[in-house]
Each structure stands twice: as structure tokens, then as C-alpha cells.
Amino acid sequence: MKRLELLDYGRFGAGLAVVAYHYFFNGISNGKVTSITHIPELIAFAKYGFLGVEFFFMISGFVIFFSSRNRTAGEFLTSRAVRLFPAFWVAVLFTSAFAQFWGGQKMSVSLPQMLVNLTMLPKPLGLPFVDGVYWTLQYEWSFYFAVFMALATGLQSKLRLMFLLWPLYILVMRLIGAENFPYAAGYYCYFAAGALFAMRMEEKTPASLGALILCVGLCASFSAGKAAGLTVNKGVEFSAAIIGAIVVCQFLFFVFLTSRAGLALRLPGARLAGGITYPLYLIHAHFGYMLLSQFADDDNRVAAYFLIAVAVLAIAHAIHIFVERRPARFWSALFGRSFGALGDAFQDRASALLRHAHGVAVGRAR
Template sequence: MGPAQDAAGSGRLDLLDYLRFAAAMMVVLFHYLFWGIQFDRIDVTLTPLAEVVKYGYLGVDLFFLISGFVIMNSARGKAPSRFAVSRARRLLPAFWVAMLVTAAVIALFGDRVDLSVTPRQVLVNLTMVPTLLGQPAVDGVYWTLVHELLFYAGVFVLMVLRLGPRIPTLIPLWAIGMGVVLLVAPQLQAGPFLGNFYGYFAIGAILAEVRHTGRWNALQATGFLVGLGVVLRWAVVRGRAEGELDDTTFNEAILLGVVLLWVALVASMLIPRVAALRLPKARLAGALTYPLYLVHARMGYVAMSFLITDANKWIVYPLTVAAALGLAALVHKWEELPWWRQFFERTVGRPLSVLDPPIRTRKVSVPAEAKLVPPARRAPE
């Protein structure tokens, strides 16, 4: 969830940063105005806005779509160790500090909202994949990071296998494979890489490669259309499951419309005039997105538990959002400290450099006649 870069490597895509920030705010509003109330984390009643913001969970789908788009630029032409270092620097510093602060807040005040943490849980959460190691996440929003990391791990493995240059071909084939799984064995889609959210990664990556080359080919078009079918089907299936979990219903036409809107907005980056848009504070919006996502949920619930009532909620809500943004800015300052580069070069780059392909040196051919000329001798001084 790092700042979006132009897939062609020629500069930033400001609109992409805006989309990332909008997705984060959708998730914030979903948790504050709907989910947190439904699950007794926030002690106020639902408002009519809940019928709108309850669709905010689809902001995560936009995150995954954008991640697929930007990862192509992160991986293109890089050695596996360089790719791993760039992902570690982007994800880990912000996560570590946000998770530790969240854990501290829950340890001190979590009983106010029926939350708790254990030292073992905090230690395992440092890996970013605690649920894969049998421990609950310190904050429920971390579930998306597991999907992100698995996607990055898949790209990394392809690079280690010297298949990096073939990723633009493999991604559409992957999307088509997910479509086959959907048709013949839909129950397998619950597994990693076989469908569901992974369709967004594939679509985003295909769009990024088309932007890079400036043209579509038949395989990309097929992969894109099949991948689109996968995510549209997933939007309906997930909407039904989310409705049962949240004790509500979702209009399936709205779900499909939102997903199509997300794809259209990211696809608009293929239009040079859209990609060239320069929007105010885009860099800041992109920088705050990931930290805001990490800090807003459980710390927000705890903070609001001290003040919020039905009488003052429209004062407390903006204050809580502002506090979350302020904390996100501090987390961003932390993750931008220059010594993180050296830290990850030593802890990630050096160990993984053994997996990098050998550097090929070009041999300079010397004309045969030149070899017959004896080297000039230095004149005695």
C-alpha cells in the first residue's frame, strides 16, 4: 500500500493516490458508522447514513486492484532481493509501530470495548501474518495484509525462478486459470491464488502492463475479461456472506456497479490525459493511506468509548477521524526515516541476494590486428 507510481516509470499517478485515500476513508466510515456499531464497539445508534457507508467494505477491493497495478512497476527489471527490500521498506516499519501502539492502547483500555491482547499475540503479529501462525491479529483490519503478502510472495517466487520477464504473460494466464476454477471447482476459490480477491490483483497487473507497453494483446484482453468475471461473481458471493455476518442486506446491483466503477477508474490510467493529471496534495494522500488503514479501527473504538454519545457523535466522529489522520502522519514520518533502507538492506537484501541471477558482463571484442600491436612502453624518466 505504498505510494502509487506510474506504471510506465515516468512519474507519479496522482489520481491513483486519490483513489487509494478514498478507499481508506471508505473503510474508516464503514467501521465508524456501521460495523463498529453493529458489533458493539461504538455505543451509539445507527444513522440513515449506515445504509450508504455499509458498502464501504468494498474499499478493500479497490486496494487490491491498485496493488496489482503498482506491483508491476515494483517488480519490472528488478532482482528478487531488490523487490523484497522495496516491499519490506514499504510495509514493515509502518505496520510494526502501528501494531505496537494499537496493542498498547488495547492492553491499557481495551476492556472498555471488550478487546484484549497477550504478549505472545503481539510477538507473533510482528510477522504480519499472525493468523497463519495460529494467533489472532491485534487489529482485525490486518486480514488484508495476508492477501497482499501472499501475492507479493508469488511474484517473488516467479522472480527467483528467473520468470520475471514472463510475468506479463503469466498474469493473464493466472486470471484465466481462476476463471476455470470458478466454472469447474468453485469450492477451491477459498484457497490462495485460486480466485476471490486475487482476481483484483490479476486485473490490476494486466492494466499496468498494458499501460507500460501501450497496447493490448489477445491474451491480456482474455485474461482481463475472465478476471473481471471472477471479481464480479466474488462481489455477489461476498456481499451475501457479509450481509449475513453484519445482519443486513446488500443490493447486488450496487455491489456490481461499485466493482465496475473501481475497474473503470484504474483503467482510466491508460488514458494519457488522465495519467498526466496533477492533483493537489496527491503525494500526501497516498502517503497517509496505509498508516490510516492500520491505525483507525480498534484505536478509534477505544478513543470514542471515552466520549461518544448519540448527542455528541457528530462532533466526536470528525475529531476521531482527525486524530487518526494525525497519528497516520506520525507513522508515515517514522516509516520514512532514512536508516530503514540500511536496515532492510542488511536484514533482507543481503541474505536474499544469493537468489539473484548472476550479473552478466559483456565481453568487448578486440580486432585481430589490434592484438598484433605490442603495447606501448613507458618512456624512462
């Protein structure tokens, strides 16, 4: 897939929205930032920044549709590990180090907690995240697992059908009150929506359009449905109408992105903006909270916000360049020999079992 520079801008914009949500609103409301109060003029905008996460999921669905093409299960798994683990490992160590000095009661990190977090699976192993923002990575890996299983079992050609039917499955599960079923949670509809936009870049069909329209309704209703709970939990009113409108705008962004004009856009600094977004997301929250609590007060908070934002952007840039880009070949080789080998071995075993099952079925039919 040709690099879409507007997509990089969209990714970076979503990252900034999440940073604004945490710094200007959520960190203070949840008690992790203790030295400053809210800036009232900013709350009205910053409180909706959590929707940047939903946008990330849509981007992920869009990108994964293309990155899963013409790849073995092992190659796909390798690409995902290269994308997620290096920056994540550095972020876990980085945040844990600062938490030893400034973490306090709410952001402290134990050695076992840090080590288990390096697996990206602390919750199933009974330990909390080093940083609360890591919860989204469990959804990412869950999505990757579904695609991996399709590749490993020879169903790559059925991925289009999977993405077409996924919104319908989510709707049915919602109607019967079974949203806890695997892959039925509302966040998954954003992954499906992104993949459907990618599909429509190649072929526009009535079925994909219908599925995408269903996704708009499902995503908007899911996210807007959180308004009442957020209002109670955060003590600030959240508008379901505004949330729904923002979700619709996210879909409109993809409509333009996949248009001829959007595909042709050339934007300065796009690759760098897109590249630093993931490290920025990983390090900004608890590290930023600790800096705010240590050095900010209501008199200097504007300057503190500016300096901390510059600091986290600079650190994210350093992680992107020195951890992700320059050692890229090393990471590809490392994960190819581990994740890739395991993925391909699983695919070979699955193929053998399927061939055996097919042979048994044919024999019985005779």
C-alpha cells in the same frame, strides 16, 4: 514509473471508504463500539465501504507490476519490506498500548500476541491479529511471494504470462469448486486486474483485453456473491447489484487513470494523500473503536466522529513523515542487509539448482 497523482487520490479515497465502513457501520454491528447506535442515513452508503479493500488489492497489482521490473529478488523483497514493516510495527505497538487501557474483552491484546503480530504472521503462529484489518496484509504478502518466486527462479520475463493466465486459472478453480487452491481465491483476481491495467499501459493486446474483461466478471461476481452472507451476518440488506456496480466503477477508474488524460492529471496534495493512506488504514479501526466507546454517545456522536477522524488522520500523517519518510534510508539499509540479502541468496541458490538440473537433462538427452 512516473508518479500517478490520480492513483494517490484513489488510494486515499479507498482508505476513507474503509474508515467510514468501520466507524459508521461495522464497529457498531460487531459489538466493538458499544456506546452509540447507527446513524441510519449513513448506513446505506457506509456499509459498502468494505469494497475499498478490493480496490487496494487492484492498486497493489498495478504498482507491483512496475516495481518488480529490472530488480533482483532481493531488491524486490527489500522494497516490499520498506513499504510495509515500519508503519506496521508502530501501528501494532500503538494499538496494543491503547488496548491495555480500553481494549475490553473484544479488543484486548496480550504481550505474546503483540510480539507475534510484529512478524505479520500471527495466524499461522496460532494467535489473533492485534487489529482485524491486518488480515489484508496476508493477501499482500502472498501476492508478493508469487512475484518473488518468479524473480528468484529466473521467470521475470514470464510475469506477463502469469498475469494473463491468472484470471483463467481462477475461473477454472471456481468452476470445479476448488477455490481453496493456492492463489485461486476471489481476492487474487483484483491483483491480477491491477497488473493487467499496468501491462496495457505499455502494450495493448487482445489477450490482455480479454483477460481484463474476464477479471471484471470474476471480481464483480465474487464481491457481489458476498451480499447474501453479509445480509445475514450484519442484519442489514446488502445489494448484489450495487456491489457489482461499485466494482465496475473501480475498473472504470483504472480505465481513466491509464488514459492520456488520467496520466496527465496534476492534483494538489496527491503525494501526501497517497502516503498517509497505509498508516491510516493500520491505525484507524480498533483505536477508533476504543475512542468511540470511551467518549461518544448518541448525543455527541457527530462531533466525536469528526474529532476522532481528525485525530487518526493526524497520527497517520505523523507516522508517514517521522516513521516512513525521514528514516527511509535507514529502513532501506536495514532491510537490504536482511530481507534483501536473504532474497538474493535464495535467488543465487535457485539459479545454481536450475543450471544443474538443466545440465543433467542435457546430459541424459545425449
